[in-house]
Amino acid sequence: MLLSNMELLATAPGGVAKLRELILTLAVQGKLVPQDPADEPASVLLQKIRAEKDRLIAAKILKREKNEPALSDEELPFELPASWSWVALGEVIDIVRGITFPANQKTKEAAAGRIACLRTSNVQQTIEWDDLLFVDRSFMGREDQLIQHHDIVMSMANSRELVGKVALIEHIPHAEATFGGFLGVLRPRKIDPRYAMAVLRTPYARSLLIDSSSQTTNIANISLTKLRPLQFPLPPATEQLRIVARVEELMRLCDALEAKGQLEAMQHAQLVSTLLGTLTASATPEELADNWQRVAQHYDLLLDRPEAIDALEQTLLQLAVRGVLVPQDPADEPASVLLQKIRAEKDRLIAAGQIKRGKPLAPITDEEKPFALPVGWEWARFGQIASIASNLVSPALHLNKRQVAPDCIEKGTGRLLQKRTVAQAEIVSPNHFFKPGQILYSKIRPSLSKAVLVDFEGLCSADMYPIESMLNSDFLLMYILSRPFLNQVSIAENRVKMPKLNQEALVAFTVSLPPLAEQSRIVARVTELRRLCVDLRQRLAERQSVQARLAEALVQAAA
Template structure:
């Protein structure tokens, strides 16, 4: 790799930068960072980490003078050549004249720049300067909250806020305030201004947007913003400087921090040390940055399209496995083999298996495979069903017989006064059934399999304590287990109805409010005493040995969870207990349930191993990307 550490005047640095970018296209486009996910279903969100780092590298090379050729020896000695020192002297004269005319407030002299403040060696013709020496920094206007308006009026001006400051300034969502709050002429926006967020989250403080147009007439800006107004300086180059990692880190490092908000003061912003190139070189740098950022845009679009196409292919091939059977056993002898694995399923699986190594190369594709496994499991297509001889055995219990036994057991519990009699649930219609079951399977409503489906009462916060009984909230329910990041406790009076919601090992728990509504877990850890909150449904089965199979159905995006999500409502999704009681479930014979659970656990473990290897490979790519960037700067 070419050495980019020493400034040159012959274009070698520019050529090295171009090679660095173009020779590692595969690294930039394949270094993808996945958002954290867990369980049998997860988010497909990702970020194009490599392209993000490439954008940062382009900006960093630009502001260090390594992106375009420097002026040649002859150009430097030309009478028309203007080094940065002359540019800065001219800007100082302009600012002095504005102060003299009363158009600009005189500022205190900024301190000399010490050697310890200079992070790299400057190219020829460049000069270190403080930001406040060549710009004006203007704070936004303040006004009472009651003076915010959504409608424009003759006496009002538009006022942009931190939410408007994005990669480019957004004008769609504006507030309007009375123009009397604009105390000085300089507080009106001008073309070429740079708007900076001065108070925001630590990740967003210091974010900048460029004013390329003002579509709503006179406009000002709020108190959490500042305008940086350069003098005889290429504002687009300054934008690159302010967005470069070195500058952003300096701004974030200088920001004061409250609980949630970081603040940048003018006292920190004015003295910011900037490497200033000659004006002509600023223009060349801006042109090159624009060119390379367009390349990044194209790479980003191409990569996202490739990822989307790959995922569509995976989903198409896996969805083919879920299609209804197109061939049935011809006679009783063939029926004794593996009726679950019919010819069409085998043919479709062979297409997947043939290209397995190229299909399942992303976290999203593996997540889709997991969901397909869950769906095949509950459709009776994952394990062989009972042979004809087994079905004719006196010990064989089809699902219909199993459900009849559960119904009798529930009736006995009601007769013994151990559980309350429930209202009959509606019959299951053919329209409700999402697919056809094997001959030995039956559809049933979840409530008919339960002794209790309930949730915690409101007002439990009054019982919160430092110790006592464990209080299970929605955030304690992961995708397949109960896990406490921050355990809560309650102490209940003897007379409380909390005993109704006491949790036992083997119970199912389901979130019934919030973004992760219908997320379900099995209680597998021993809890001395535990209760559920009002945001959690407690599901107690009559036959607890069925809980793992039922959990499979409740976990699937195309199964129970998918059906329940259709019942959620409003801006904040939620379920009621009736939704859960009426949920339909495909029930195979009990022995087959055990085989299905064992096979799913086996295949999920293989998927997790595949995902772990993929994660290791992606981590290596991310580290390689970081190493390339670090070497370059």
């Protein structure tokens, strides 16, 4: 059943990862390979391990550990085949903690008397040996703190998500190596280390390790007293070999499915890029209509992934701000007249003392114009058609008003994700006061394109610009979210160390400016098409939900 449904499982959201978990789960429950009545049972293997440990204890090579109490049948995590045994992990696997050393005693370079030392960042799917520390060998308290072939290295102190992560030592590219205090080494006795790895990577073991860890502010710690009693499903020695061979075979199939999925994703992205590229190459609304018909023939194939719908939405914005999305009307008052009216209004406000006169903006050169504009459109500087309405106030005076920060805004969509008051945000530093109709734009990491048009008053983070638009505000927001604006952001970001858009750079950005009447038609058309994108996302999410439920049902049936 597992093999016949592998491709179906792999196509579900997160399917290959779930498939890997299922393979490991079946393996350690004795359901992946058949049992052989001729196998020497695990109870005999356990006797041999205990006899070997008793011999080493008698020879004072090993210390005797406290025996862990056996679990009752009701406490056992799941049922095992008759030839298997439940044992405490500490009975069959030795655990060694890593070395400690002062921070100023480590180097990145090898030297005489120094030994390679693994740390948590080296423990990935496999051990990564290319970024090691080197410490004086004298920090090793015991020879068993030397890394050995087939050791299992475990992250004993890490974030909650990563604590308990394990990797197998398959080779040691240095004469000697040890491991740091945030790591532990697990050495199986008469157990195939690859089988032990399979157990430790199951959802069963991972959840036990995470739940039993002690949590500080940012770090979870696994203690030996919690790790040793971990219930370990022990199969006969010969069955371990069959399990390992089968797991490795199935994991190779998973690798192939994953590679196939990545190739399909890459090919799909190329197809999306090509098809949407025909839309952006359109020079007129009429040409766009013809090209749209060609794209519509591949609609289902094109829009079966969320990233394809995102790309379509960005393409619509590009077309909108280039004047290709809706036809021009010769009767519209041209944008040049709109610019004159904006200039006159700004002069009036300056004369009345309501706004300050800004620095003169340089004329726009031909090199700054990324595309040709339709008749009736004009190029303008951002500072000509909008102003930044800075107004820092004390949050304590506005506790019941709404508060907006970059984390409240969805990347690249102009949607507000979170509603909260100033009091709920628990802010104490000054925030900008904003008014309805303003655009709030995050100047920190501006390439994330976090901007929203608000219809309420409130306070926004000092890391945001409240923007007062002298155009149709919805059109200006679309321009801010579009690729032509983001291209200018990328250039401005590269000029500073921290990803931040300063006011001087923003006001110098170029904006393609349509007649005011056309701005309204563009906004209406984009709004209509973006509703279509929302509908497409909803249908895609429903389809993926069905796939996920089907995959879950198959997993439960297989387990």
